[in-house]
Amino acid sequence: MIKNIGYIILILFGAACSSEKEDYIPIDQNPKLEFTVPSNFPEPSYNVSLNPPTEKGFELGKKLFYDGRLSSDGVISCGFCHIQDFAFTHHTHIVSHGVDGALGTRNAQPLHNLAFMNEFTWDGAAIHLDLQPIIPITAEVEMNESFGNIIKKLEEQPEYVTLFAEAFEDQKINSENILKALAQFTIMMISSNSKYDKIERNEGSVFTPDEAAGFELFTSKCASCHSGTLFTDQSYRNNGLAVDPQYNDIGRNRVTGLASDLYKFKVPNLRNIELTFPYMHDGRLKTLKDVLDHYSDGMVDSETLDPMFKNSEGMVTGIPLAEEEKQQIISFLKTLTDDDFVNDHRFSEF
Ligand code: HEC
Ligand code: HEC
Structure with a gap:
């Protein structure tokens, strides 16, 4: 409607006085937001042209993200489990908890660089970001x-009626537009300003000797799975965690039904990893030191354990690491913390 008014004004104006046409600044009530791919990032997987973020769409998506009305008890918003200070994870919660304190079985994932991911959740059950919030x-x-x-509930709120009308041409409050708005908000959440990024882009930062040693160790021992600038090859693997009988989470097998996918989970990206504790799909490891201890000494054999963690005789070797090497890797991992991102007010509730 508002767009149409702009259009009518444009026509009237143009017809009345064509010589002034060049000075005319089009009235666009809902400007597009720039979706900028950082120079050290690959092309996004998300087709931004099919749902280009706009100022109003983003604002609406953010409002929905932080609104408890999306849950049955009016309390649990997306932002309840995905807290910005911790790179949008659920700080201190081993597994997520939802309405009426109901416990899930998995640790809330961080939300950043989602536009660059092909599949979502720990087992890849969601194959498109627009559909994930379902x-x-x-x-x-x-x-x-x-x-x-x-x-x-949203139709009863005049503020939402206006925002949907401003954000979408069909002006409708429907599930499609709710999902599109949420995606416009979440694809803009790009974390690309860590010390690591600044070094990669030659922006004047340098690694300390420990960080540099950690980076080298990481490149040779971890980057085959936590690969590239996104720190994940987006595959599903079994990294030797013992099956927790409490949940018996079968991982990727839940989606594909293949025996070869039992207990495999998506290789998580490691950006902001310092902030996203506890770790692993069920949050069983508290600290990064615990994670490194798992890789060096904690692995459990199984049919689907990644072959990388075994020697040629089929014995489980894990990733042998000396204490000093573990500390160096941790120093490197901390260079992936992006303070600009966790403090970026565009993504904050208030
Ligand atoms: C009760 C806590 C909780 C709430 C509320 C919640 N999430 Fe999550 N979120 C999780 C957990 C746990 C996972 C991992 C799920 C899995 O692997 O099955 C997750 C995963 C995700 C992912 C996938 C990330 C990735 O890298 O694959 C996205 C995107 C996401 N949530 C967005 C949202 C949005 C948008 C909302 C609101 C509509 C929301 N979440 C509400 C706990 C929550
Ligand atoms: C064979 C592939 C592979 C290799 C090699 C590997 N990882 Fe992982 N990593 C995974 C998978 C898969 C997970 C998730 C497992 C789960 O939760 O079930 C994971 C989880 C993690 C986590 C927890 C992330 C989170 O969000 O909870 C950290 C930290 C981590 N790895 C660091 C490392 C480091 C450091 C190395 C090298 C010493 C390494 N990984 C080597 C596949 C691998």
Whole structure:
């Protein structure tokens, strides 16, 4: 509607006085936001042209992200489990907890650089970012709500009626637009300003000797899976965690049904890893030192354990590391912390 008014004004103006046309600044009530790919990043997987972020779409997506109305008890928003200070993870929560304190079985993942990912969640159950929020919104142990109810609740809020009308041409409050707005917000969450990035882009930073030694160790021992500038090859692997009988989480097998995918989980990206503790799909490891101890001494053999962690005789070797080497790797991992990102007010609730 507002766009149409702009259009009409443009026509009237143009017809009335064509010589002034060049001075005319088009009235666009909802400017597009620039989606900028950092120079050290690959092309995004998300097709931004199909859902280009706009000022109003982003604002709406952010409002929805922080709104408890998306859950059945009115309390659990996306932002409840995804807290910016901790790179949008659920700080201190081993597994997530949703409406009425219901416990999930997995550790909330960080939200950053989502536009560059092909599949989502620990087992890849969501194959498109636009569809991912359907899982938490409808899961009994997360938000336990239906789109029908959410739409009713939003329609009662004049602020939402206006925002949807401004953000989308069809002006509708429907599930498609809710999901599109959420994606416009989440694809803009790019973390690319860590010390590591500044070094990669030759912006004047340098590694300390420990960080440099850690980077070298990481490159030779970890980067085959945590690869590239996104720190994940986006594959599903078994890194030797013992099966927790409490959850018996079968991982990727849940999606594919293949025996070869039992207990495999998505290789997580390691950006902001200093902030996203506890670690692993069920949050079982508290510290980065615990993670390194797992790789050096904690691995459990199984049918699907990644062959990288075994020697030619099939014995489990893990990744042997001396204490000093572990500390160096941790020093390097801390260079992936992006303070600009966690303090970026564009993504903050207030
Ligand atoms: C109750 C806590 C909780 C709530 C509420 C919640 N999430 Fe999550 N989120 C999680 C957990 C746990 C995972 C990992 C899920 C899995 O692997 O099955 C996750 C995963 C994700 C992922 C996948 C990240 C990746 O790298 O693959 C995205 C995106 C996401 N959530 C966005 C959202 C949005 C948007 C909302 C609101 C509509 C939301 N979440 C609400 C806990 C939550
Ligand atoms: C064979 C592939 C592979 C290699 C090699 C590997 N990882 Fe991992 N890493 C994984 C997978 C898969 C997970 C997730 C496992 C899970 O939660 O079930 C993971 C999880 C992690 C986590 C926890 C991340 C989070 O968000 O909870 C950290 C930290 C980590 N790895 C660091 C390292 C370091 C450091 C090295 C080298 C010493 C390394 N990894 C080597 C596959 C690998």
